[in-house]
Amino acid sequence: MNTNLRSFFRALTNRSEKDVFKSTQGRLTRIYSGLLMLFLILFIVIVYFVLYVVILRNQEHELDSLVTQEAGFIENYLLKNEQSDLKGIQNQEVVFAGANQYFYYVVSPTGDIIMGNEANPHLRRKLVDLVKGIPLKDHEIRKVTLHGKSDGRGDNGEFHPRDEAQDLHLMITSHSIYVKGQYIGQLYIGKDISFAYQLFHWLLMIFVAFLVIFFGVASFMSVVMSKRAMVPITNAFTRQREFVADASHELRTPLSVIMSSIDAMEMTIEPVPEENFVRKMLLNMRQEVKRMTNLVGDLLTLARSDSNTIETKMETFDFRPLAGKALESVSPLAASKQIALEMHAPDTLTATGDPQRLSQLLYILLDNAIKYTANGGEVCLTLSKGESQLCLQVQDTGIGIKPEDQGHIFERFYRADKSRSRQMGGHGLGLSIAKWIVETHGGTIQLTSEIGKGSTFTIRIPIQSTWVSGTGSYVN
Template sequence: MKQLHLRILSTFVIIFVLFSLVFGFFLNNLLSEHSRDRQRDALIEQARLMSFFLSENMEADANTSEIMEQVNNLSIQLDERITIIGVDGEVAFDSETNAEELENHAYREEVKAVLNGEAYGIGSRVSSSTGVEEYYVAIPLLDPSGEMSGVLRLSQPVDTITQLYKEINQSLIIFILIAVLVASFITYLTTKRIVRPIEEVMDVTKELSEKHYNARYSGQGFGEISKLGSTVNELAESLENQMLQIKQNDERLYELINHLVIGVMLLDNQRNIQMVNPAMSRILGEDTSQLLGSSYVEAIKSYGLSHIIERAYRRKKAQNNEIYFYYPEDKIVDANIVPINGKNPGELNVIVLLYDITEIRRLEKVRTDFVANASHELRTPVTALKGFAETLLDGAKEDKEILEQFLEIMLKESIRLDSIVNDILELSRVEQKQVPLKSEDVRVKDAVESTFKLVRQKAESKHMELIVIEEDEMTIQTDLNRLKQVLANLINNAIVYTQENGKVTVKIYREHEFAVIEVKDNGIGIPEDEQDRIFERFYRVDKARSRNSGGTGLGLSIVKYLVENLHGTISVSSKLGLGTTFTVKLPSQLI
């Protein structure tokens, strides 16, 4: 902006100086002509007066020497050279030089003009007698009869004539210099006043270009500059609001992408990773955020996924497929590859979307197995009921002993069928969390002892001992009925799968903010390779014993979902032939 300031100032000064020079030139010529004209008129007027004076004195027959003395005095007073020339050109009198020494003046231009009948004659030249450039005016001298008796010539040095002109020129030059200085100073102040708000506007726009959107113009401009400042402020405010909105949208988008369960990866035209979210790292099994700027091949170890990514680049169309990952662990993902246009023409970016459907496929298999297992479990009692009913209808009912035997079997199978149906309905309810929980203060030991009362008869029939050990007195907020249902299933299973004269121990203690309940038996135990499956529906370790005990194979599945509904966890630890321990952890308060 200093350059603009100097440019405006220098332009104005140059224009003003040029204008002053042109104006001075024309004024100089005008004053020069005017000065010469005024001096000529003055000399002519003085010559006429002096001619009239001489004519009158000559008419009165005055003494010629006295007249010449008076003329000489006038010459001194007027500071002018007076010369009297005869009609023959001879000089009769000269106020500055001896007339006898002067040559004939008949051919002087001013004298010649008068002798030729002009009213006056003028001339300008360097005088041969004085050596000074003089300005001459000549008029005729008339005798009483009106005839020309001679020529009166007045002369004045040109320097004297032009002295006023020079003084005016000097004054004009001084005026121009002063005017230039004053105008330059005023221009400097004015341009500074104009440039300063422009500089502030430029500073604000520079701040805006550097993304400092809180910059504002606060200068005291005038006219259009003030409007420009207001416009810049409106622009800055608009940009700040837009950037704030963009930042908020970016933050929302960032949070959304980072909290998606779908893995997101953005690839540029060179197949390099530009963006990745945590879900993608979890699915791929490594921290892909460390590979930003690297090729996607370094992050993706699946040939199938790499193949459809390259196909999306080639065909420029979205691709979809289920991909099996074998490293670092077995997974099934639903892969969607979406090509999008880049910033530059012809540039292609690709978004890789991965959704881990391993659990979905596992649950689908569980449901399929559940339907198959449920059908199988239901078929056994239904087939038994159908077979015994057909046998009775075929005549076996006539035999009282066989009838009673068959009816007992049919009752047992119907009870089993009812248990299976009830357990399936209960499992469905607890899985879908359709049963509301009633929170109340429950002492865990009281719930265990209450459960012991329900199974004590079965335990006594096998001469088993039921023991409760309370290491820490625990009172928690939970649903008492659901807790009893969990304890009943676990304690009943412990009694079923423990030999006679065995023992079932329930230990209660605190672990941080959790109440821990351990149900331990010294029964047959569970093989280590089957411990991960015991919570599956209809899964039995000892199928024959489970059926003989009236079990449906759904008890532990129900227990697992009940514990999860109570916001707890359940785990199992077992050694084959040494017994099994189920550990339930429940929070002290039901959330």
């Protein structure tokens, strides 16, 4: 049962990797979602930054106006009472009532606190130390935080700006006090801006929640948009696939007629030497027509495999005679290049699959090995059987495949050495068909190769497989 499940999921994985449209749609969905989320994040950052700057700038403007107004009030008071210093002034005589003003202190030139007041008397020492520790220029604004003893939350979660047990955010500025051109002290004012920080905190939470909600909306919209974007691509691919299938089917008949005509012409002419011009022309025509026939057949096979219209027959048979016939069919090509063909296999080898397709698989691999093996080389076919799979191995002593090309050789129309492939009549479809045959049987195909030493193709196919309708493949 476990083996069956593994093979089933392996077949599904192979199928999903092959489905270019689903992977493309997935990439489009991720791109659309990423762009929408990027725009939203940029919008949130800009809005948050603008609100942050506007609110704090407004608080700074209010504080600056407040310190200027109160410094002027003190100066007018001293002039009115004809005093040249701040001595003798009491808090009761000068009363400040600024909005959200948390404290004010008047400091003499010697650094003594002449007068002042604060919203929370328990924090007077901290505030006085703070004022003395941060000398400010006129109208210079600084933000400071006094840390409380707790997180600053009330019983119901609300924020109490004047609670000693919480963090207190202050905006502090100062203004020099002059009487008749003589510097007599410095006025410090602190404004409570804890509400602004609380506002920014809740605003950030709202934006994050909005971002999470919008992520779901963006994902849904991206799926819809990617599906719509794939419609014309899918339709174009379908029309192209149908055209290739129809054109390949229609070309088979005229090619067959041309081949028959060449045969008839060869029978009507008198025997001539091999060097005769007419004989050479007919030989070249035969080779080109044969090459075109193979190409048309391969295109038709791939077009039908894409549309899952190829009928595959499931049989249990002895694979040994089928391999012998495949080896025999390529022996003339091997003999023309003095290549030694070998086969290592048991006397009987039971397999389950489509005999015609598996025979085509062997022919493709053997033909490919012979084409790319130099004269006098060797090609070996090895068949073996494990507990649950059939193993086929085609090994040659050919030119080998470069490491950078090994990941592409199963792609359609891909040729590692294009000039050599044209000379040998290859068009880059054989290995694509071989991979398709292996995958439809729920198997795997692997390549090991070394330049100048040859290549080895290893195929593993499950012995007991079941055809899954609609998927175009076998699963174990």
